[in-house]
Amino acid sequence: GAVVSQHPSRVICKSGTSVKIECRSLDFQATTMFWYRQFPKKSLMLMATSNEGSKATYEQGVEKDKFLINHASLTLSTLTVTSAHPEDSSFYICSARDYVQETQYFGPGTRLLVL
Amino acid sequence: EDQVTQSPEALRLQEGESSSLNCSYTVSGLRGLFWYRQDPGKGPEFLFTLYSAGEEKEKERLKATLTKKESFLHITAPKPEDSATYLCASNTGNQFYFGTGTSLTVIP
Numbered sequence: 001g002a003v004v005s006q007h008p009s010r011v012i013c014k015s016g017t018s019v020k021i022e023c024r025s026l027d028f029q030a031t032t033m034f035w036y037r038q039f040p041k042k043s044l045m046l047m048a049t050s051n052e053g054s055k056a057t058y059e060q061g062v063e064k065d066k067f068l069i070n071h072a073s074l075t076l077s078t079l080t081v082t083s084a085h086p087e088d089s090s091f092y093i094c095s096a097r098d099y100v101q102e103t104q105y106f107g108p109g110t111r112l113l114v115l
Numbered sequence: 116e117d118q119v120t121q122s123p124e125a126l127r128l129q130e131g132e133s134s135s136l137n138c139s140y141t142v143s144g145l146r147g148l149f150w151y152r153q154d155p156g157k158g159p160e161f162l163f164t165l166y167s168a169g170e171e172k173e174k175e176r177l178k179a180t181l182t183k184k185e186s187f188l189h190i191t192a193p194k195p196e197d198s199a200t201y202l203c204a205s206n207t208g209n210q211f212y213f214g215t216g217t218s219l220t221v222i223p
Contacts, residue, residue: 103147
């Protein structure tokens with residue numbers, strides 16, 4: 001199956017700092033990537049849909065100035081959590097859409113802890 | 116309203132005890148029904164895509180089937196390593212809808 005990587009896998013930061021998470025599709029081109037947030041023992045919560053070369057589409061209730069998304073190439077999307085606060089601590093997962101198979105492939109996730 | 120519902124929410128099986136997980140969907144214009152496996156602290160791992168009613172796919176002890184209203188993930192003679200959360204999702208072409216998952220525990 002297709003491979004999607006995320007970096008870093010874990011990050012601890014101080015409150016007020018910004019954190020960037022990278023999502024890469026390694027063996028296919030993804031015009032669309034998705035960013036999810038997952039709370040313990042809960043299902044995936046879609047935060048935003050990222051389309052290559054255009055602005056991301058954010059789900060209701062997700063602050064676009066807080067969670068900056070850039071999708072500058074067909075294999076890379078980044079999520080920047082700006083001025084992070086403890087309530088931003090969570091598991092963030094990206095996925096990339098393979099249009100040939102119309103399937104989403106997920107990255108391994110990034111565990112963010114804001115102190 | 117388009118939505119995907121999974122049941123049961125949690126399932127405990129003895130090793131070797133076969134069972135099925137259910138995914139009901141009410142979406143218009145289904146363009147794929149997906150099953151994923153998620154282990155704690157990891158991203159979902161793709162298992163199957165089903166595109167039309169009557170289609171079946173198998174992988175080791177898992178078999179996924181699809182009707183016009185629901186999909187089943189059959190687990191035959193499960194082993195403890197099959198313990199995970201299983202997610203289903205539907206694709207309408209414009210949007211993916213995820214269920215809340217079934218947490219499967221297989222007891223040795």
